[in-house]
Amino acid sequence: MRVLVAFFRDALDNVTAGSLRYHVWMGFLTFMMVLGAYAYTVQLREGLAVTGMYDYVSWGLYISNFTFLVGVAAAALMLVLPTYIFRDTDFVRAVLFGEGMAVAALVMCLAFVIVDMGGPARLWHMVPILGIFNWPRSMLAWDVIVLNGYLVINLTVPFYILYNHYQGRRPNPRVYLPGVFVSLVWAVAIHLVTAFLYAGLPARPFWNSSLLGPRFLASAFAAGPALMIIILTVIRRTTPYTIADSTLHKLGLVVTGAAQVNLVMLISELFKEFYWPTEHSRSAIYLFFGLDGHRALVPWMWLSLSLVTLATVVLTVPPLRQRTPVLLTASALLFVGIWIEKGMGLIVPGFVPEPWGRMFVEYAPTWVEWTVTLGIWALGAWVFTILAKVAVGVEVRYQRLCKGDAAADPSPAKPHLISPASPT
Amino acid sequence: MVVDYDWCIGCRYCQAACPYDGRRFNWRTPHVPVDEINLNQHYLGNRLRRKGVMEKCTFCIQRVRQGRLPACVDACPTGARVFGNLLDPNSEIRWILEHKKVFRLKEDLGTEPKFWYYMD
Numbered sequence: 001m002r003v004l005v006a007f008f009r010d011a012l013d014n015v016t017a018g019s020l021r022y023h024v025w026m027g028f029l030t031f032m033m034v035l036g037a038y039a040y041t042v043q044l045r046e047g048l049a050v051t052g053m054y055d056y057v058s059w060g061l062y063i064s065n066f067t068f069l070v071g072v073a074a075a076a077l078m079l080v081l082p083t084y085i086f087r088d089t090d091f092v093r094a095v096l097f098g099e100g101m102a103v104a105a106l107v108m109c110l111a112f113v114i115v116d117m118g119g120p121a122r123l124w125h126m127v128p129i130l131g132i133f134n135w136p137r138s139m140l141a142w143d144v145i146v147l148n149g150y151l152v153i154n155l156t157v158p159f160y161i162l163y164n165h166y167q168g169r170r171p172n173p174r175v176y177l178p179g180v181f182v183s184l185v186w187a188v189a190i191h192l193v194t195a196f197l198y199a200g201l202p203a204r205p206f207w208n209s210s211l212l213g214p215r216f217l218a219s220a221f222a223a224g225p226a227l228m229i230i231i232l233t234v235i236r237r238t239t240p241y242t243i244a245d246s247t248l249h250k251l252g253l254v255v256t257g258a259a260q261v262n263l264v265m266l267i268s269e270l271f272k273e274f275y276w277p278t279e280h281s282r283s284a285i286y287l288f289f290g291l292d293g294h295r296a297l298v299p300w301m302w303l304s305l306s307l308v309t310l311a312t313v314v315l316t317v318p319p320l321r322q323r324t325p326v327l328l329t330a331s332a333l334l335f336v337g338i339w340i341e342k343g344m345g346l347i348v349p350g351f352v353p354e355p356w357g358r359m360f361v362e363y364a365p366t367w368v369e370w371t372v373t374l375g376i377w378a379l380g381a382w383v384f385t386i387l388a389k390v391a392v393g394v395e396v397r398y399q400r401l402c403k404g405d406a407a408a409d410p411s412p413a414k415p416h417l418i419s420p421a422s423p424t
Numbered sequence: 425m426v427v428d429y430d431w432c433i434g435c436r437y438c439q440a441a442c443p444y445d446g447r448r449f450n451w452r453t454p455h456v457p458v459d460e461i462n463l464n465q466h467y468l469g470n471r472l473r474r475k476g477v478m479e480k481c482t483f484c485i486q487r488v489r490q491g492r493l494p495a496c497v498d499a500c501p502t503g504a505r506v507f508g509n510l511l512d513p514n515s516e517i518r519w520i521l522e523h524k525k526v527f528r529l530k531e532d533l534g535t536e537p538k539f540w541y542y543m544d
Contacts, residue, residue, distance in 0.1 A: 048434075119433045355442070
């Protein structure tokens, strides 16, 4: 118990101390969160009428971001699987950040769902026992289970490992491996269930596709690791934690494979919609070419298509992919491209045209939606920074302890970021 | 089907799922002038909505439960609308379903709506 208290006290000391650049970063994120919170108070007071959503596009920017971020969370699988199951040494030093990214993404997912609610104060109505949890009939109830379950797994497994490293102990695989196995299945489940949430609605032909789930997974396993490559580059430049080039390049290989599969699926979707367009293809026509003069999403979609295609082609050529600046740029392009496509490009056309084929005013997010969205992204970055900083502190110290043991040095160097644990 | 306006959390999943454009969301607090408020209210029917909840046609549950017809049926000048008990084999609606040409919207979705269109 004393060790646990010491762990959290040291973690707190760790995250409240740092370079000027760190404080500016955290200050900036806090400012964005406060701004988002202010915009949210406006929305709470006035109702969702202050958003661009209306009865014919009843989900917008919030649910778009939610959908995309479920994929980012699921992508932790691509680090967890090679590390714990295949014992791949290149991923060991990245896996904790992968799990941290999953936690941050899930926090953002939950936040985006809550800000989209008309009555967030009544959310307890779906808590089992207290309220009515309509499981297994409602796909939304399934999503609540998988998202929260995944959050718990991704908090507990890394915590167990870090907590042992903090005490200079080797974590026991028999304790954490069951959690790892569950998390693998669970990662696929969160994204499939989220896809089924849409695919299960015959009312919206644009979503009612059996390819939606697999496509979600492919794009997630491209966008998530792409973000991870960028994050790991930042971590190794700004902290004493070392990450080898080989780790980044192996992740690049994961991104490439997933991006290629994603592109194949995209082509088959385009073929199905445009080779013989039916009444059910009108959403796709609206998305890619505009319908009845309404073309708000068209430039975005073509931008996304260009980014995703360009990035995938560049990544496919090994000499290009192996150059770190190219890898970073392609990862960023892919991430943005998939964010557009799997966000607004997926959610909004599902509602357009409305069920009788009529067209109305086009959806455009308002300043409230953009500000709340930025605030939630800042929240995610803030959560990730804190988790990553503690992980770096513990891991750097643990490595010194290990090296100390190897050199049979009785007094390992004084830890740099975290003060020594008091032995129990 | 009715909505419990006190229990709805406003996620709008039902609106996304509805193939008939049958649902409306209260994006802001609805405003009804005080002198126009009907004091004879039903919990699941015509009572004042709150902000952030879903609503749909209730077939005027507050009238139907008293044995009256929905307001739209009463108001219709030509009697083109027929409302009745499908379980009663002697009802007018059952007679229409058996003797007139009837169809339902989007039959292919298998939603079995209890709303028919009929013609002679």
